[in-house]
Amino acid sequence: MNIACPDDKVCIGGSQSWYEDRWHRVSGCGPVSASNIIWYMTRLCGSKAQYIELMSEMYTFVTPGIQGVNNSSIFTDGISRYLAKAGICFNPLVLEIPGKSGERPYIDVVLEFIESALRSDAPVAFLNLSNGSLGNLESWHWVTIIAIETDTMHVEFCDYGNVHEIDIYEWLRTSRLGGAFIYLSE
Secondary structure, eight states: OEEEETTTEEEESOOGGGOSSHHHHHHTHHHHHHHHHHHHHTTOOOBHHHHHHHHHHHHTTSOOBTTBSOSHHHHHHHHHHHHHHHTOOOEEEEEEEOSSGGGSOOHHHHHHHHHHHHHTTOOEEEEESOOTTOTTSOSSEEEEEEEEETTTTEEEEEETTEEEEEEHHHHHHHOSSOEEEEEEEO
């Protein structure tokens, strides 16, 4: 999901800070995560300007409301409409993470879901409604998972054009509101 940025820099995924509109910059993490996935899955490559074009179009499909894109159905409905319009045949697969910790899937289910996606060469959109004890992950935010190390339960994700790493088990254990994981399958 490399994007050719100015000064010969390569950005890993997009950044909601690239939107011109202030509200889009504040609320645009869901459309950016959807754009990252489409950019990668359709093997698009190119400049930051071309990515911003996709990102702007994606915003019209994965459109944040007053609370942003705060559930998986807004994301999957929007990306499905985009895929249908573009004539691309992928189906979104979702693993919901409930807010109540006692209702959440076990860590091995989460790891298998993410690992299965990445094994099939599909990045994973990750809705994080509460970052729990993790300081390097924003709450109420979408990011795109691009790698996993199942032994350590760490994932790498792109956000704001850079790669970051978190302990996904720590997130699952300490998040107060849960979230979701989504990827596209053929």
